[in-house]
Amino acid sequence: MLKIIVCIKQVPDTSEIKINPQTNTLIRDGVPSIINPFDKNALEEAIKIKEKIPSEISVITMGPPQAQEALKESLAMGADNAYLLSDRNFAGADTWATSYTLAKAIEKIGHFDLIILGKQAIDGDTAQVGPELAEQLNIPQITYVKKLDLVMEEPAKIIAERLLEDCTETVECRLPVLITVTKEINEPRHPSLKGVLKAKKAVIPAWNKESIFCDDDKIGLNGSFTQVMKIFTPPVRTERETLSGTPEEMSKILVQKLKERKII
Amino acid sequence: MDFNLTPDQELIINAAKEVCLGEFSKRSKETGESSAFPKENVKLMAEMGMAGIPFPEEYGGLGSDFLTWTVIGEEISHACATTGTIFGAHMLACYPIFIFGTEEQKKKFLTPLAKGEALGAFGLTEPNAGSDASAVQTYAAKDGDHYILNGTKLFITNAGAAGIYVVITKTARDKGARGMTAFIVEKDTPGFKIGKNEKKMAFPGLPNCELIFEDCRIPKENMLLSEGKGFRVAMQTLDVGRIGIGIGSCGLARAAFEEALKYSKVRKQFGVPISSFQAVQFMLANMATEIEAAKLLVLKAASLKDSNGKFEKFAAMAKVYASEMCMRVTNQAVQIHGGYGYTKEYAVERYFREAKLFDIVEGTSEIQRGVIANHILKES
Numbered sequence: 001m002l003k004i005i006v007c008i009k010q011v012p013d014t015s016e017i018k019i020n021p022q023t024n025t026l027i028r029d030g031v032p033s034i035i036n037p038f039d040k041n042a043l044e045e046a047i048k049i050k051e052k053i054p055s056e057i058s059v060i061t062m063g064p065p066q067a068q069e070a071l072k073e074s075l076a077m078g079a080d081n082a083y084l085l086s087d088r089n090f091a092g093a094d095t096w097a098t099s100y101t102l103a104k105a106i107e108k109i110g111h112f113d114l115i116i117l118g119k120q121a122i123d124g125d126t127a128q129v130g131p132e133l134a135e136q137l138n139i140p141q142i143t144y145v146k147k148l149d150l151v152m153e154e155p156a157k158i159i160a161e162r163l164l165e166d167c168t169e170t171v172e173c174r175l176p177v178l179i180t181v182t183k184e185i186n187e188p189r190h191p192s193l194k195g196v197l198k199a200k201k202a203v204i205p206a207w208n209k210e211s212i213f214c215d216d217d218k219i220g221l222n223g224s225f226t227q228v229m230k231i232f233t234p235p236v237r238t239e240r241e242t243l244s245g246t247p248e249e250m251s252k253i254l255v256q257k258l259k260e261r262k263i264i
Numbered sequence: 265m266d267f268n269l270t271p272d273q274e275l276i277i278n279a280a281k282e283v284c285l286g287e288f289s290k291r292s293k294e295t296g297e298s299s300a301f302p303k304e305n306v307k308l309m310a311e312m313g314m315a316g317i318p319f320p321e322e323y324g325g326l327g328s329d330f331l332t333w334t335v336i337g338e339e340i341s342h343a344c345a346t347t348g349t350i351f352g353a354h355m356l357a358c359y360p361i362f363i364f365g366t367e368e369q370k371k372k373f374l375t376p377l378a379k380g381e382a383l384g385a386f387g388l389t390e391p392n393a394g395s396d397a398s399a400v401q402t403y404a405a406k407d408g409d410h411y412i413l414n415g416t417k418l419f420i421t422n423a424g425a426a427g428i429y430v431v432i433t434k435t436a437r438d439k440g441a442r443g444m445t446a447f448i449v450e451k452d453t454p455g456f457k458i459g460k461n462e463k464k465m466a467f468p469g470l471p472n473c474e475l476i477f478e479d480c481r482i483p484k485e486n487m488l489l490s491e492g493k494g495f496r497v498a499m500q501t502l503d504v505g506r507i508g509i510g511i512g513s514c515g516l517a518r519a520a521f522e523e524a525l526k527y528s529k530v531r532k533q534f535g536v537p538i539s540s541f542q543a544v545q546f547m548l549a550n551m552a553t554e555i556e557a558a559k560l561l562v563l564k565a566a567s568l569k570d571s572n573g574k575f576e577k578f579a580a581m582a583k584v585y586a587s588e589m590c591m592r593v594t595n596q597a598v599q600i601h602g603g604y605g606y607t608k609e610y611a612v613e614r615y616f617r618e619a620k621l622f623d624i625v626e627g628t629s630e631i632q633r634g635v636i637a638n639h640i641l642k643e644s
């Protein structure tokens with residue numbers, strides 16, 4: 001049985017988010033929470049694998065107690081197990097402390113063949129947790145996967161197509177491996193009516209720092225190398241200039257202007 | 265009467281709503297205008313578990329109830345009336361097997377229907393048997409352990425796409441309603457084929473075809489209830505079907521109302537939005553009120569059905585009131601759109617044509633009034 005772990009994050013629905021113009025911060029009150037869309041692609045990919053190869057899918061999230069909702073939705077979509085990592089001491093974690101915490105939970109779950117994450121979360125947009133988690137677990141990683149094939153003959157391996165800026169790259173790798181996926185990989189399904197009923201009844205274990213044996217100085221704000229000092233909306237610049245001419249002429253003018261302003 | 269939904273019912277309904285809004289609505293114009301059967305929507309309904317909402321889990325259903333089925337039916341028809349009508353017609357095959365089927369029949373036929381592995385259809389109407397169901401001529405002749413069917417049905421919704429058909433026949437030609445018998449017929453049975461598809465005023469993607477039986481041998485295990493009880497099977501199936509048409513009417517009417525409301529706020533004449541004219545406001549007020557009234561009547565019938573109450577009269581009332589309401593509301597929605605509402609640019613043009621089906625199908629308005637009057641007179 002293939003053991004798949006999917007890490008998800010509950011994020012504010014950015015399509016509903018507004019910015020307080022006085023303080024320049026996000027207004028989170030009353031904004032619905034959703035599963036980070038790329039993480040839904042990660043879960044969908046796991047379910048698709050399970051439809052072909054006998055698998056067990058475990059979903060993990062680190063977050064406040066209400067992140068349970070995201071786990072229930074994952075169960076409704078078709079995950080088998082869900083784990084909530086919730087502890088006041090996890091709060092304020094940067095990507096490194098987050099990936100450490102996820103790694104500790106994965107160690108506790110035990111065996112795994114494949115770990116799937118979304119390429120990034122739409123709130124932080126760092127795209128770091130996946131790669132860092134692979135480092136913490138000391139396994140190979142393939143990021144930005146847009147197509148995935150599993151070859152189960154020993155030694156089991158995956159063949160992944162990576163979506164890069166101007167090309168795609170096909171990578172082969174033996175299991176276990178961690179991948180991060182792009183939205184191109186699939187179209188996440190809706191939870192079925194049976195699924196939501198089943199998920200409602202599910203009891204989701206909540207793990208704190210003791211249950212997964214975390215070092216205090218590696219979690220939450222304490223364990224974070226980076227800290228967010230300030231979030232602000234860049235002021236809107238009204239100064240604009242449209243260049244005209246042939247592409248050659250325009251690029252010359254552009255280079256000149258950039259030099260004038262000491263940008264290059 | 266209390267229609268407060270339980271948390272479980274709400275959960276299921278919200279999950280269904282998400283698909284309706286996210287998928288069916290998105291492509292409803294295409295679905296409503298194309299002559300292709302909306303396979304993708306039907307597949308999605310199956311995957312979502314919408315095919316067997318009120319049936320027990322042991323038969324592949326969701327283990328919910330008819331009220332939930334009804335509320336979800338409204339959401340589907342609101343998003344896409346073609347899909348809603350397929351959903352309703354599917355029930356016409358599931359229900360008689362659930363109510364009258366033997367354990368064997370439920371295992372063999374209800375289970376794939378409820379799981380959505382097979383779509384269902386119900387064949388009663390014939391060229392000479394419309395409102396007068398007892399005039400059915402399709403004949404099932406007994407031959408040992410089999411019945412041999414000969415005859416032609418028409419207008420049958422889901423025909424061709426469906427895998428399992430409940431077919432009403434005559435087994436005794438001279439006995440009228442008492443000589444009728446219901447059979448379960450599988451799609452690929454030799455001697456059974458799908459005939460002409462009707463070209464209709466609306467719903468081009470909805471199959472309404474002939475079912476042609478030519479010496480079609482059906483094992484007697486596929487008989488529902490018993491010989492001579494086919495009329496009862498048909499009538500009780502239609503009692504539930506009426507809830508389906510009633511709620512489909514409510515969903516379609518709500519879609520038309522929403523379009524009209526939206527349009528009335530943006531269309532300006534005489535320097536103001538047309539929604540500021542009392543004449544338009546009154547139309548909107550009537551539409552909203554009638555939709556609400558119809559929905560309450562349909563939910564009452566569904567709720568009574570769930571509590572094993574006498575729901576038949578209310579189902580007929582719900583069907584006639586909701587379907588005629590749907591005609592009025594879609595008509596007014598076109599009126600509010602003015603000339604634009606008469607063009608294919610606006611969905612209300614199609615809604616108006618679609619609405620007309622509901623006061624005809626599964627017993628015309630006249631037949632419903634007859635049913636209601638019969639109940640009233642019997643009760644008095």
Ligand SMILES: Cc1cc2nc3c(=O)[nH]c(=O)nc-3n(C[C@H](O)[C@H](O)[C@H](O)COP(=O)(O)OP(=O)(O)OC[C@H]3O[C@@H](n4cnc5c(N)ncnc54)[C@H](O)[C@@H]3O)c2cc1C
Nearest residue numbers: 386387388389394395419420421472624625626627628630
């Ligand atoms: C799109 C569509 C889908 C359909 N799907 C199905 C299906 O899945 N399965 C199925 O079996 N059938 C189906 N039908 C058939 C439908 O149920 C019949 O068309 C309907 O019952 C009316 O029968 P009729 O068309 O023969 O009209 P008729 O019975 O000929 O009626 C003509 C008119 O006479 C009136 N009338 C008839 N008898 C009386 C009376 N006693 N008192 C007063 N007025 C009367 C009617 O109300 C109507 O106004 C479908 C029809 C359509 C158009």
